[in-house]
Amino acid sequence: MKLFHSPGSCSEGIRFLLDDIGVSYELETTDLKSGDHRSPEYLALNPKGKVPALMLPDGSVLTEFPVIAYWLAKSFPEAKLLPETLDEEVRVMELTEHIVSGLHMRGSVFAMLPQKFVCDAGAQEELQQHGKEIVRAGFARLEKQLGEKDFLFREFSIADAAAYYLISWHERIRVDVPEALADYYLRLQLRKSKNAS
Ligand SMILES: N[C@@H](CCC(=O)N[C@@H](CS)C(=O)NCC(=O)O)C(=O)O
Structure with missing residues (x-):
């Protein structure tokens, strides 16, 4: 997995979850202050031009904090990031x-x-x-x-x-x-x- 992340932004929350799970992942800095999120390369991955974005093991890209967080919780149930019921x-x-x-x-x-x-x-x-x-x-x-x-x-x-x-x-x-x-x-x-x- 690869997390597209800008320090100090909301992607810190997804970084928190990935580290809490303890899974290995790549961290790709997409610095908002430098405008990295508006580069053609980044927009090709996430046309919304926002972080966080998570590249999944199959190469597809997931966006939107609650959705990424939900995917992580369901993909790594042993981390117990969501209740059972x-x-x-x-x-x-x-x-x-x-x-x-x-x-x-x-x-x-x-x-x-x-x-x-x-x-x-x-x-x-x-x-x-x-x-x-x-x-x-x-x-x-x-x-x-x-x-x-x-x-x-x-x-x-x-x-x-x-x-x-x-x-x-x-x-x-x-x-x-x-x-x-x-x-x-x-x-x-x-x-x-x-x-x-
Ligand atoms: N609805 C999005 C919001 C993401 C968002 O607003 N990210 C901010 C950083 S905290 C961003 O990338 N801003 C850049 C911009 O809007 O140009 C989500 O849930 O992930």
């Missing part, structure tokens, strides 16, 4: 999807890159504040879901890998992390660094 599994998928499509795409992106969406400086400021509000409310929701547990669900799951990258952006977007979530983030960082390839 369907009813519990869909709850993990529900939260993973919310983190990526809701909090990341409709929150952090607006807070980090308002200029991608509107030209006017006042409108950019408004959009940025709106994005920060979405993330702030999302953090409160994640804290509630966490409760007294070590992870969002009973065991570490793909939702934690999504939460990991989302929380990692808190300084960039200047949104405070509630205390329990900050402790949880430290736990995730520790787990990630233990398994890092």
Whole structure:
């Protein structure tokens, strides 16, 4: 497998999962700052021009964080990245999807890159504040879901890998992390660094 990855981006979450599984894979840096994701070579692999993308052993390319994470969880069941029952599994998928499509795409992106969406400086400021509000409310929701547990669900799951990258952006977007979530983030960082390839 080969992971197309940009340091500090959401592909950190997929890297987390691959290292957690302990499977060997190639890491191909597709640096967003240098515009590698817009090169003809990369667009031929992923016409959407985004990371993460995972090249599977058969040479095909899988995109979209929740889908890649789901594929990894199902392909490596021994890693137990999803619960066993369907009813519990869909709850993990529900939260993973919310983190990526809701909090990341409709929150952090607006807070980090308002200029991608509107030209006017006042409108950019408004959009940025709106994005920060979405993330702030999302953090409160994640804290509630966490409760007294070590992870969002009973065991570490793909939702934690999504939460990991989302929380990692808190300084960039200047949104405070509630205390329990900050402790949880430290736990995730520790787990990630233990398994890092
Ligand atoms: N819906 C996609 C979102 C991926 C995404 O937005 N990736 C960002 C990095 S965190 C990216 O590649 N941005 C480059 C761009 O939009 O030009 C997914 O779930 O993987």
